Amino acid sequence: MPKNQIEIQKGEFKRLGVLGDWENPYLTMASKFEADIVRSLGKIVSKGYVNRGDKPVHWCVDCGSALAEAEVEYEDKISPSIDFGFPIDNKTVSTIFGQEFDLPVYVASWTTTPWTVPGNVALTVNAEFDYCLVQVTKDSKDFCLIIGKDLVEATLERIEVKDSKILGSCKGKKIRKC
Incomplete structure (x- = not known):
């Protein structure tokens, strides 16, 4: 599923004219990056900067991916138009x-x-x-x-x-x- 989302997002960026190294993208799910992330997280934990707690992961059932907080938090407001x-x-x-x-x-x-x-x-x-x-x-x-x-x-x-x-x-x- 994540690879499908990556391809969709890559296609959207290309369509918008965004330039990037599309053949060598930064993917947090790649084992090299996962290892770097785990090492970095270990350093952060060892310094006492992490607290254990519960937090929901909001999920979009339509596209099958996690939602960013900005996609979940919605506040009615009056905008200039x-x-x-x-x-x-x-x-x-x-x-x-x-x-x-x-x-x-x-x-x-x-x-x-x-x-x-x-x-x-x-x-x-x-x-x-x-x-x-x-x-x-x-x-x-x-x-x-x-x-x-x-x-x-x-x-x-x-x-x-x-x-x-x-x-x-x-x-x-x-x-x-x-």
């Missing part, structure tokens, strides 16, 4: 929805980590989800938003848009091709 739009050029929108547009168009997005937005370099859409092109008027300004179909109502309510009209819809795979 913002709605914002990624601008998209009208030619691309015309290709996606088959209509010409004069209004500015944005792909609607929402985040609880607004300080990361300046570093955004890409936007992702789900190929199987439905997306709508919605014309809105807000603060006397007309523009269009591309919003996930299931999120249109909640998004428009959250950004306090009263006047809107759905101009078209498509699958995410059509957006991803542009």
Whole structure:
């Protein structure tokens, strides 16, 4: 089981572009490292830094691995969040929805980590989800938003848009091709 988790994590890191010595990874289950760990633990115990006690090991039944404390400890909290739009050029929108547009168009997005937005370099859409092109008027300004179909109502309510009209819809795979 641990080797399977190692391969999954290695694949995820590679997909994210993380560089590493993937052919010679540090594995705590390797006998050389286990021996080093036992020797180090022996030194720590001999100096009196370890106390015996009980502590649960939280386990994920779905993935079959131990959970880190950060995965177990959860506290409800209110986080700063913002709605914002990624601008998209009208030619691309015309290709996606088959209509010409004069209004500015944005792909609607929402985040609880607004300080990361300046570093955004890409936007992702789900190929199987439905997306709508919605014309809105807000603060006397007309523009269009591309919003996930299931999120249109909640998004428009959250950004306090009263006047809107759905101009078209498509699958995410059509957006991803542009």
